[in-house]
Amino acid sequence: xxxxxxxxxxxxxxxxxxxxxxxxxxxxxxxxxxxxxxxxxxxxxxxxxxxxxxxxxxxxxxxxxxxxxxxxxxxxxxxxxxxxxxxxxxxxxxxxxxxxxxxxxxxxxxxxxxxxxxxxxxxxxxxxxxxxxxxxxxxxxxxxxxxxxxxxxxxxxxxxxxxxxxxxxxxxxxxxxxxxxxxxxxxxxxxxxxxxxxxxxxxxxxxxxxxxxxxxxxxxxxxxxxxxxxxxxxxxxxxxxx
Amino acid sequence: xxxxxxxxxxxxxxxxxxxxxxxxxxxxxxxxxxxxxxxxxxxxxxxxxxxxxxxxxxxxxxxxxxxxxxxxxxxxxxxxxxxxxxxxxxxxxxxxxxxxxxxxxxxxxxxxxxxxxxxxxxxxxxxxxxxxxxxxxxxxxxxxxxxxxxxxxxxxxxxxxxxxxxxxxxxxxxxxxxxxxxxxxxxxxxxxxxxxxxxxxxxxxxxxxxxxxxxxxxxxxxxxxxxxxxxxxxxxxxxxxxxxxxxxxxxxxxxxxxxxxxxxxxxxxxxxxxxxxxxxxxxxxxxxxxxxxxxxxxxxxxxxxxxxxxxxxxxxxxxxxxxxxxxxxxxxxxxxxxxxxxxxxxxxxxxxxxxxxxxxxxxxxxxxxxxxxxxxxxxxxxxxxxxxxxxxxxxxxxxxxxxxxxxxxxxxxxxxxxxxxxxxxxxxxxxxxxxxxxxxxxxxxxxxxxxxxxxxxxxxxxxxxxxxxxxxxxx
Numbered sequence: 043x044x045x046x047x048x049x050x051x052x053x054x055x056x057x058x059x060x061x062x063x064x065x066x067x068x069x070x071x072x073x074x075x076x077x078x079x080x081x082x083x084x085x086x087x088x089x090x091x092x093x094x095x096x097x098x099x100x101x102x103x104x105x106x107x108x109x110x111x112x113x114x115x116x117x118x119x120x121x122x123x124x125x126x127x128x129x130x131x132x133x134x135x136x137x138x139x140x141x142x143x144x145x146x147x148x149x150x151x152x153x154x155x156x157x158x159x160x161x162x163x164x165x166x167x168x169x170x171x172x173x174x175x176x177x178x179x180x181x182x183x184x185x186x187x188x189x190x191x192x193x194x195x196x197x198x199x200x201x202x203x204x205x206x207x208x209x210x211x212x213x214x215x216x217x218x219x220x221x222x223x224x225x226x227x228x229x230x231x232x233x234x235x236x237x238x239x240x241x242x243x244x245x246x247x248x249x250x251x252x253x254x255x256x257x258x259x260x261x262x263x264x265x266x267x268x269x270x271x272x273x274x275x276x277x278x279x280x281x282x283x284x
Numbered sequence: 285x286x287x288x289x290x291x292x293x294x295x296x297x298x299x300x301x302x303x304x305x306x307x308x309x310x311x312x313x314x315x316x317x318x319x320x321x322x323x324x325x326x327x328x329x330x331x332x333x334x335x336x337x338x339x340x341x342x343x344x345x346x347x348x349x350x351x352x353x354x355x356x357x358x359x360x361x362x363x364x365x366x367x368x369x370x371x372x373x374x375x376x377x378x379x380x381x382x383x384x385x386x387x388x389x390x391x392x393x394x395x396x397x398x399x400x401x402x403x404x405x406x407x408x409x410x411x412x413x414x415x416x417x418x419x420x421x422x423x424x425x426x427x428x429x430x431x432x433x434x435x436x437x438x439x440x441x442x443x444x445x446x447x448x449x450x451x452x453x454x455x456x457x458x459x460x461x462x463x464x465x466x467x468x469x470x471x472x473x474x475x476x477x478x479x480x481x482x483x484x485x486x487x488x489x490x491x492x493x494x495x496x497x498x499x500x501x502x503x504x505x506x507x508x509x510x511x512x513x514x515x516x517x518x519x520x521x522x523x524x525x526x527x528x529x530x531x532x533x534x535x536x537x538x539x540x541x542x543x544x545x546x547x548x549x550x551x552x553x554x555x556x557x558x559x560x561x562x563x564x565x566x567x568x569x570x571x572x573x574x575x576x577x578x579x580x581x582x583x584x585x586x587x588x589x590x591x592x593x594x595x596x597x598x599x600x601x602x603x604x605x606x607x608x609x610x611x612x613x614x615x616x617x618x619x620x621x622x623x624x625x626x627x628x629x630x631x632x633x634x635x636x637x638x639x640x641x642x643x644x645x646x647x648x649x650x651x652x653x654x655x656x657x658x659x660x661x662x663x664x665x666x667x668x669x670x671x672x673x674x675x676x677x678x679x680x681x682x683x684x685x686x687x688x689x690x691x692x693x694x695x696x697x698x699x700x701x702x703x704x705x706x707x708x709x710x711x712x713x714x715x716x717x718x719x720x721x722x723x724x725x726x727x728x729x730x731x732x733x734x735x736x737x738x739x740x741x742x743x744x745x746x747x748x749x750x751x752x753x754x755x756x757x758x759x
Binding site: 049051053054055056058061062065077079080081082083085087088089090091092093094095096097099100103180181183184185211212213215216217218219220221222223224225226227228229230231232234256257259260261263264 | 295296299300302307607608611612641643644645646647648649650651653654667669670671672673674675684688689692693695696699700701702705709712724731732734735737738739740741742744745746747748749751752755
């Protein structure tokens with residue numbers, strides 16, 4: 043089975059290890075990833091800020107890039123996948139672009155969604171002998187309705203001790219443009235999140251979304267915490283002591 | 285009282301210097317409400333079906349609002365109610381003032397109402413020399429403090445008992461210990477005088493049942509029943525979106541409202557008022573007026589998306605679950621209604637010139653939309669209004685700052701052009717060298733300091749494309 047990797051701009055620029063893990067993990071599961079190299083950003087920042095014309099032109103480019111192949115499109119980000127699912131709203135009903143947007147959205151999946159819902163896999167053979175807690179990212183949880191997928195995958199990881207995070211489902215305060223328009227509020231929300239993570243006593247905090255990971259990692263660093271932030275996919279790819 | 289803002293609402297400026305006491309008080313109260321709400325919801329396996337029924341009922345009503353309003357007016361008049369129509373707040377206030385003057389009213393007892401906050405009725409009445417007292421405990425407190433409500437259901441949620449005690453000592457001239465029970469007793473004694481002396485009651489209504497012309501008022505303190513029973517004159521200001529076709533529909537909405545608002549199966553008092561007293565032996569006012577208020581709502585009805593805003597039944601659960609509201613409280617939103625519903629309603633009622641900052645006062649986390657008992661699509665509305673701010677629409681010109689517009693256009697070009705994007709991914713790691721300190725960038729110049737003032741930034745480390753090439757070669 044072939045899949046197209048949609049690595050997202052945050053993934054590409056800030057989390058290269060996670061993308062490498064995603065590639066090798068898919069291969070371990072017998073899947074052949076390919077990488078459409080013309081890909082850039084999906085247009086989510088513009089769309090969520092109200093600049094729909096800009097988002098539309100970025101959606102067009104994205105759709106051209108990923109429509110060369112019929113293979114499913116797999117991404118390590120819930121919010122970017124959610125953006126692709128908004129694409130049909132950007133084009134008039136009945137237009138060719140609208141039809142293409144619907145077709146592409148139907149075969150674009152967030153990584154855990156693809157594993158659990160499409161492949162029916164929850165045990166990926168990972169080994170991660172650490173105490174971990176998990177932050178449920180808004181766009182995975184409520185945006186795509188993936189409430190249990192990440193936790194089911196974590197539950198199957200060997201020697202992983204799972205600690206439930208207090209207010210696990212509360213936003214970390216990132217919110218894209220929100221974090222720079224209202225930095226004080228964003229910072230206060232992050233402090234809340236970091237306080238709960240520290241209180242969990244975990245060694246790692248697992249996050250399935252690059253934006254939240256970036257925010258939470260910065261918050262932990264600022265608080266001087268030794269708890270390590272890590273993307274869910276890296277945990278699932280881990281086979282040794284990490 | 286919350287006067288209508290006439291200058292831009294400054295969410296950022298308000299939230300820059302927030303006292304740390306505010307989030308603590310608000311989080312305690314909203315947390316309790318929300319826990320109770322969750323417990324009540326968990327008891328009903330059919331909760332999601334109920335939400336769906338509520339959503340369909342509200343939408344159906346709004347789609348046929350013209351017909352339902354006509355029927356409502358007919359039923360109200362048949363029940364002996366005098367019906368008035370007001371296109372905006374000024375007209376509604378003028379109607380109420382006229383009624384008060386015609387009856388030589390001096391003192392007015394007021395039931396908590398969001399509609400009257402919306403039109404700043406108290407301010408208009410006080411300016412005309414009438415003495416008006418809010419009789420809901422929370423409203424009584426904030427009226428003494430000269431404030432508007434900071435929460436839809438619990439208007440004084442941001443105040444601690446110590447602050448309320450001090451306020452009572454200052455404004456009422458009594459000794460007031462910071463004890464909720466004793467403070468309530470003080471207010472109760474005061475309010476008893478108000479109930480007995482008032483020659484007019486002003487209220488809103490949670491619902492207006494079309495088939496019988498019945499006003500429905502949901503309260504927990506009994507003040508509503510005092511106000512609508514004792515004075516001879518009762519005026520209810522009711523926004524046109526409050527209508528419910530029949531009692532069956534009302535039952536659905538009451539189930540959703542009480543559980544969502546306060547975590548109760550039913551509020552302590554659910555008042556049904558059908559017309560004034562009919563015979564001398566009955567209780568209730570001799571005269572009952574209903575002012576049906578539009579104030580921008582028919583404009584919102586015109587579009588299928590904005591129409592959905594009007595499904596709101598003012599339960600406040602979107603505030604109780606909103607992580608932004610819980611940090612900033614109600615006043616950051618600049619007007620009588622706050623939280624996610626305020627962030628979408630205020631820009632629609634006052635325009636994006638006044639409320640441009642509000643649609644952005646959300647992380648789009650979606651917690652609000654998930655709990656809304658009538659499924660108001662808050663995220664779609666927030667994005668729609670952001671678009672109205674950024675791009676304008678048929679009736680509104682864009683009001684977004686030139687800086688933000690520049691960033692949006694520039695980033696769309698830089699991120700949307702493959703060669704430019706790849707060039708950036710190679711160049712930025714070199715350009716960031718002077719500001720990089722190990723694995724972090726501790727601070728950046730303005731405007732990027734808006735990120736680093738709260739947490740360090742991560743250095744750019746694009747290397748996947750190179751890795752991928754090697755990886756494929758080695759296969």
